[in-house]
Amino acid sequence: MEEQGFLLSAFFFLAAAVVVVPFARRGGLGSVLGYLIAGVLIGPYALGLVRDPEEILHFAEFGVVMMLFLVGLELEPAKLWRLRIPILGTGSAQVVGTTLAIAALAMMMGQPWQTGVAVGMALAMSSTAIALQTLNERNLMNTPGGQSAFSVLLFQDIAVIPILALIPLLALHPVTAVADHGDALGGAPWLRALTVAVFVVAIVTGGRYLLRPIFRFIARSGVREIFTATALLLVVGIALLMQIIGLSPALGTFLAGVVLANSEYRIALESDIEPFKALLLGLFFISVGMSINFGLLIDQAGLIVAIVLGMVVVKLAVLLLLGRLFGIPKAQRLLFAFLLAQGGEFAFVLFQFAASEGAVAPEVAEMMVVVVALSMVLAPLMMVLLDRYIQPLLRDPQQKRAEDKIEAHGQPVIIIGYGRFGQIVGRFLLANGVGTVILDNDPDHVEVLRKFGVQAFYGDATRIDLLEAAGGDKAKLFVVAIDDAEKTVATVEAIRLRFPNAQVFARARNRDHVYELWAAGVHQAKRETFDSALSMGRDALVALGEHPYAARRRARLFANHDEQVLAEGFKVRDDEESLVKLSRQSRDQLEKLVAIDRGNARPEREEGWGD
Numbered sequence: 001m002e003e004q005g006f007l008l009s010a011f012f013f014l015a016a017a018v019v020v021v022p023f024a025r026r027g028g029l030g031s032v033l034g035y036l037i038a039g040v041l042i043g044p045y046a047l048g049l050v051r052d053p054e055e056i057l058h059f060a061e062f063g064v065v066m067m068l069f070l071v072g073l074e075l076e077p078a079k080l081w082r083l084r085i086p087i088l089g090t091g092s093a094q095v096v097g098t099t100l101a102i103a104a105l106a107m108m109m110g111q112p113w114q115t116g117v118a119v120g121m122a123l124a125m126s127s128t129a130i131a132l133q134t135l136n137e138r139n140l141m142n143t144p145g146g147q148s149a150f151s152v153l154l155f156q157d158i159a160v161i162p163i164l165a166l167i168p169l170l171a172l173h174p175v176t177a178v179a180d181h182g183d184a185l186g187g188a189p190w191l192r193a194l195t196v197a198v199f200v201v202a203i204v205t206g207g208r209y210l211l212r213p214i215f216r217f218i219a220r221s222g223v224r225e226i227f228t229a230t231a232l233l234l235v236v237g238i239a240l241l242m243q244i245i246g247l248s249p250a251l252g253t254f255l256a257g258v259v260l261a262n263s264e265y266r267i268a269l270e271s272d273i274e275p276f277k278a279l280l281l282g283l284f285f286i287s288v289g290m291s292i293n294f295g296l297l298i299d300q301a302g303l304i305v306a307i308v309l310g311m312v313v314v315k316l317a318v319l320l321l322l323g324r325l326f327g328i329p330k331a332q333r334l335l336f337a338f339l340l341a342q343g344g345e346f347a348f349v350l351f352q353f354a355a356s357e358g359a360v361a362p363e364v365a366e367m368m369v370v371v372v373a374l375s376m377v378l379a380p381l382m383m384v385l386l387d388r389y390i391q392p393l394l395r396d397p398q399q400k401r402a403e404d405k406i407e408a409h410g411q412p413v414i415i416i417g418y419g420r421f422g423q424i425v426g427r428f429l430l431a432n433g434v435g436t437v438i439l440d441n442d443p444d445h446v447e448v449l450r451k452f453g454v455q456a457f458y459g460d461a462t463r464i465d466l467l468e469a470a471g472g473d474k475a476k477l478f479v480v481a482i483d484d485a486e487k488t489v490a491t492v493e494a495i496r497l498r499f500p501n502a503q504v505f506a507r508a509r510n511r512d513h514v515y516e517l518w519a520a521g522v523h524q525a526k527r528e529t530f531d532s533a534l535s536m537g538r539d540a541l542v543a544l545g546e547h548p549y550a551a552r553r554r555a556r557l558f559a560n561h562d563e564q565v566l567a568e569g570f571k572v573r574d575d576e577e578s579l580v581k582l583s584r585q586s587r588d589q590l591e592k593l594v595a596i597d598r599g600n601a602r603p604e605r606e607e608g609w610g611d
Contacts, residue, residue: 009050013042016041016042017034017035019038022034031282032133036286036376038286039287039290043289045292045294050290072258091151091154094340095159101120102116105310114171115172121167122350123311123372125343126152126343127342127344127379131153134383144332145328145333145339146335148323148326148328156344165200167354167357170359171359214230235256292377293369297370312378315340316338323336335386338386341375351368351372412436413429413477414475414479417480418439418440419483421528422507425479437457438456439470464498482507485509488507488508492517496522506526514566534555538554558590
């Protein structure tokens with residue numbers, strides 16, 4: 001029966017994720033909020049499909065343990081060194097500043113200063129899982145705000161170690177707390193803190209010098225799955241050791257991941273464990289949703305909501321101030337602040353430990369766990385609020401800015417959009433002595449381009465008067481290189497309407513976008529990744545032993561055939577059945593053409609084509 005209960009709980013977990021998460025993603029709420037809602041629905045305070053609190057804690061601990069192991073595994077020394085300044089500067093300022101601000105508020109609410117500091121350190125943590133998931137889903141990791149947020153998260157992860165060592169020094173009743181905790185150390189708080197630090201250093205140092213020969217021995221066995229088993233053995237062993245000294249197993253697994261990050265076998269281990277990462281993170285978020293004590297929330301709703309909002313406001317204020325002090329671009333500061341304004345996974349560990357040590361009263365710790373969980377539920381909604389409402393309001397002054405006075409008239413080419421695509425076109429034309437007028441609707445980007453000596457002008461290219469001011473009536477060619485697919489079509493339509501004698505070339509996202517541009521009257525639509533992908537395919541043939549001339553000829557054959565099929569597809573673009581039939585026919589036809597080309601005897605050693 002126990003086995004059946006476990007399988008039934010696993011079924012409810014998976015079913016809730018499968019049903020709820022896709023709807024949350026399609027609604028623009030993100031997968032994290034979907035997992036949290038799924039946990040709330042199947043938890044003991046909603047549908048009650050999973051009722052056993054011990055079972056909830058089991059799933060939650062498993063999710064936290066594996067998640068922190070993977071986080072630690074990604075902390076390569078090179079990455080830490082590259083980000084050392086924002087990590088130590090912005091990260092330390094965020095943790096210290098938030099801790100002091102929240103501690104002051106806690107003391108104003110009548111809590112002892114020890115409790116205020118402990119609560120402040122725990123609430124200073126942000127959710128690594130939520131922030132990294134959000135950055136990856138939105139492709140924002142390489143933005144200034146994303147990099148700054150990632151640096152702060154790294155510092156927070158590392159700062160947990162000294163915070164756990166400091167908490168025993170804040171104990172209000174240290175003797176009772178040690179007895180209740182049941183660890184093997186006991187003794188004075190300073191001795192416990194010193195012992196924790198010694199054990200942590202011993203784990204990291206010992207792992208660095210012992211792991212390499214162990215994994216070398218495992219590698220020589222030739223059994224790939226043993227890598228995963230060895231990593232799990234290390235995780236369990238260190239987790240047990242951390243339990244013995246009175247710390248959370250989650251911290252132990254995090255340290256294990258950091259130790260493995262120094263090994264040359266890290267990539268192999270990460271590739272083996274990576275397929276489980278998303279599901280394990282989902283499991284953790286579901287367990288967080290289940291852990292929300294709605295009974296306590298209903299009884300003290302006003303106080304808890306006030307604390308959640310107060311914590312978010314304090315963290316936002318501290319983060320925005322730090323963004324200004326540390327030179328984060330103005331447009332990225334809100335992203336940086338909103339990413340980190342929620343509570344974090346480590347807060348659950350810290351509150352549990354602080355309660356066991358007597359630094360925080362058990363009822364306060366229980367309330368803070370609800371506060372952190374609610375703030376994590378609020379985090380995805382805050383990102384939706386930022387994207388849909390706050391950022392557009394902040395962009396309004398830029399959008400109302402008057403267009404630049406265009407000083408370059410009568411050039412043969414007007415390039416609209418000067419990002420990564422338009423810049424290559426523009427540089428090539430300028431190198432060949434072709435004059436261009438460059439228009440871009442991002443004022444910040446225009447300012448940057450001008451610093452590099454590029455004569456670019458700000459303005460909305462869908463406006464006819466701006467195109468006329470740019471010399472559209474004298475231009476022979478318009479190059480529309482905008483990243484936004486819908487705006488590209490609108491711009492092409494505006495150009496074709498006002499300047500019917502000029503040619504229009506446009507950047508296309510995919511085949512469907514090509515069809516839309518053709519319907520709008522564009523003369524040539526270039527898919528943004530087609531030529532580079534085909535060039536790599538040609539190089540791949542050469543790397544596999546094909547002669548360069550033959551590889552180039554077949555690449556040209558493929559491109560000509562694809563353009564022909566694209567044109568035929570435009571005629572039946574609204575008939576899905578005909579498109580599928582055309583795709584199958586073209587694939588067979590292409591294989592025959594390549595076979596014929598291979599059979600034709602042609603001189604491969606023409607001048608300029610290899611040895």
